[in-house]
Amino acid sequence: MRLLTLFLFLFFGLPNPAAAQYEHLLHKSYAENVYGIHDMYRDLIETPDSVQRALKAGHIKEFARHHKDRRLELNVDFFLVFWNTFYQQQPKDISLRKLTGQLEAATRENLDFLRARSLRALAEFYWKIEKNYELAFEQYLLLDKELASARPADYPEMARDLMQIGQAYYFFQDYQLAGKYFKKAMVLPETSFTTMVINDAKNTLGLCYQQLNQLDSADYFFREVLKTTFPEAAIWKRIATGNLGASQYLRRQYDLAIPLLEADFKGAVAANDYGCAAGASILLADIFRHQKKMKLAAVFIARAENYIAKAEQPDRLRLLYPVMNKWFAANGDAERARQYLDSSVVAINRYHEKFSALKVLRAQQRVDLQAQELQLAAFGLERQRKIAERNFLVMLVLILIAITALTFFIQKKRQLAKDLRLQAATQDLEIAALKLNRFTESILEKNKLIEDLQSRSTQENKDLIFKELMQSTILTDDDWLSFQQLFERAYPGFIMRIREKYPELSLGEQRYFVLGRLSLSTKEMAAMLGVSPNAIQVMRHRIRKKLELSDNAPLEEIMKNT
Incomplete structure (x- = not known):
């Protein structure tokens, strides 16, 4: 009997040794614990067996409960919800229920910045898994409001959250609004935890200005990336160098563009970054064609085709085919030139058709979201019912607008000629x-x-x-x-x-x-x-x-x- 009592005391009364290594995380704010929390996440990720990972996470939660640290317990929960959602092919309905439950718990218990992280995770779920962009933007707007009252010193992931919101707007080519979030991220204090995100924000802000044809502003931010000194800076410096080369290409200053683009190309190939290698190859091929160096241009055309295939990025063909059209025309092969002119139009149409479809989908999702809100409102008082009827008419108008927009894009596609008008x-x-x-x-x-x-x-x-x-x-x-x-x-x-x-x-x-x-x-x-x-x-x-x-x-x- 004495031995049994001793066993029970040792098993239930003492913290699990595997979890005790996280004792330094107990009863601290997220700002104090951010590096330790992420080390804990890394330790769980590097546990290869899913059963052992879940068992290990359970021990840490048990350890946190034993020490009455609800914050640490929910941080472990957050990892499990996020990991199972995005990396374990968990059914979508289960993922949504757990993500929503995580957000409700963070809101209810008002634990510092777990609500912000839960909103970001829910936005990622809607964006990456459900492809429901309007619901994702809804979570990002809530996240933006959450960040407005936060202090960077208290919430180290603020730069990452702002960057992610900005990237969502960048994806839909709203460069002005995307730039607003990149600028907010850039002015935050740079630490070893935020420096990669801040450099990403500088580079992508430069791309926004490049898309808006404000090349001097774009180059300013690319050069800011070149000033960075953190250990993993090499990749960002290489990307920024290539972007500076693209700006010189757009200015038609080819002699200045060539060494920058070649540096990006070589670095991208060495890093197996086939997408960047393809992008640099296309610009170099066009430059050498302009300079009448047809054999060298042909080499980079072949490289571009190869790396586009390796990167599985067929959208880049809309940029390569016009270069090939001009190359064959310059070499007197009118038939091949005509073929690649046709291919250019098809590739450009396909890209814009896909993007237009995404915009129409988002518009339809906005309508569906409003319809759901109207259905909830219909259960209210009579006055709310009348409002719902009026809004329902608005919803129908929006659907007609969405259908009209889709029809417009289809008709526009038919009217496109064999040129690069787009x-x-x-x-x-x-x-x-x-x-x-x-x-x-x-x-x-x-x-x-x-x-x-x-x-x-x-x-x-x-x-x-x-x-x-x-x-x-x-x-x-x-x-x-x-x-x-x-x-x-x-x-x-x-x-x-x-x-x-x-x-x-x-x-x-x-x-x-x-x-x-x-x-x-x-x-x-x-x-x-x-x-x-x-x-x-x-x-x-x-x-x-x-x-x-x-x-x-x-x-x-x-x-x-x-």
């Missing part, structure tokens, strides 16, 4: 029209110069000059691509409508329609296309035949009404 969608159409007119005028001036030369020469010289001109191409493939891009800005969707309405037309016949839309004469068309006026007449006859029109039917009316 990469410069914010440019003013009037400026594009002006550039187009100038381009056309320069071609007409060339034609006038040819006529003047012919008039000043002997008939024999005129024939010789005319023959040589007819064998040359005044408008190169590169000129045609630039002309087509300008034309599409002035007459959006015209080329696409021609292709859809008259698929039987060849590429040359489509070009005739484009020039005809500018009301050019036969002689002017011939000069621009590098053919004889008779060839234009033959082309016009062939078009009438394909479209089953009479010889007297005016093609100009078809062009204007397309």
